[in-house]
Amino acid sequence: GLDIDDKGNLMQTRPAFGGNIMATIMCDRFRPQMATVRSHVMPMPERVPGRSGTIVRASLPISEADIFTKVLQVIRDGKGGEVDIAGAEFIVSGGRGMMSKENFSILKELAEELGGVVGASRSAVDAGWMPADRQVGQTGKTVRPKIYIACGISGAIQHLVGMQDSDLVIAINRDPEAPIFEVASYGIVGDLFQVVPAITSELRLLKAAAKAA
Incomplete structure (x- = not known):
């Protein structure tokens, strides 16, 4: 799970040591703080009509020489129609x-x-x-x-x-x-x-x- 302590630090709780304990991980010396969670771990929040965010457009100059990976082929798993x-x-x-x-x-x-x-x-x-x-x-x-x-x-x-x-x-x-x-x-x-x-x-x-x- 995720939480914020009284100092504004992000607290991340996850299984550790082979799932035998639940460990809380903090990163209080660096910013920004960020965490990812698996799909369906948290309930979907209700939509708030009229609420909007601020879109910030940024450019990232990057050349092909800076990219070290390349997609060679896409292979489908052949399980079309099955429910995830x-x-x-x-x-x-x-x-x-x-x-x-x-x-x-x-x-x-x-x-x-x-x-x-x-x-x-x-x-x-x-x-x-x-x-x-x-x-x-x-x-x-x-x-x-x-x-x-x-x-x-x-x-x-x-x-x-x-x-x-x-x-x-x-x-x-x-x-x-x-x-x-x-x-x-x-x-x-x-x-x-x-x-x-x-x-x-x-x-x-x-x-x-x-x-x-």
């Missing part, structure tokens, strides 16, 4: 508890019923079960969905910092002492391989009933 996980309203994420790449299919089915996308913890990405662009957490993406369903995710601080500002968090885990339950709006202690398909099935029944009504 950082902007998704519904996310179903899996962790080490998914046990294999193939088991993520049950999360995909649930995500499709919700109109959302599948995410993953770092351990699941490191295992090769999900691509890196679906990783949520300190070394992945920060998300703020309406609903975040964590399946088989223990809740390491590195993961929590990436999803703890979700509107509603549902955690499914066999371990009742899993840290993920500390930030969950609703917690289900049970076998995700039974719970997730049951939720998906119930959603399909509700949709079918709504269409028939």
Whole structure:
């Protein structure tokens, strides 16, 4: 997070030492002070009608000899049409508890019923079960969905910092002492391989009933 102390110094708080502590970083001897934050870390401020800023135009004389990098080629990732996980309203994420790449299919089915996308913890990405662009957490993406369903995710601080500002968090885990339950709006202690398909099935029944009504 970001804050300003009583002397006007910018205070930057971020995970440190492998995410085991939260460190506050200050730079009180130099100006200007500046910090960057990840997308979706902070809520979008409301627009103030009539408010305008001052545009200052400046010229920067620079020659090609001053530029040490050059774009040689642009390669598209071929994932056109897929929703970026950082902007998704519904996310179903899996962790080490998914046990294999193939088991993520049950999360995909649930995500499709919700109109959302599948995410993953770092351990699941490191295992090769999900691509890196679906990783949520300190070394992945920060998300703020309406609903975040964590399946088989223990809740390491590195993961929590990436999803703890979700509107509603549902955690499914066999371990009742899993840290993920500390930030969950609703917690289900049970076998995700039974719970997730049951939720998906119930959603399909509700949709079918709504269409028939």
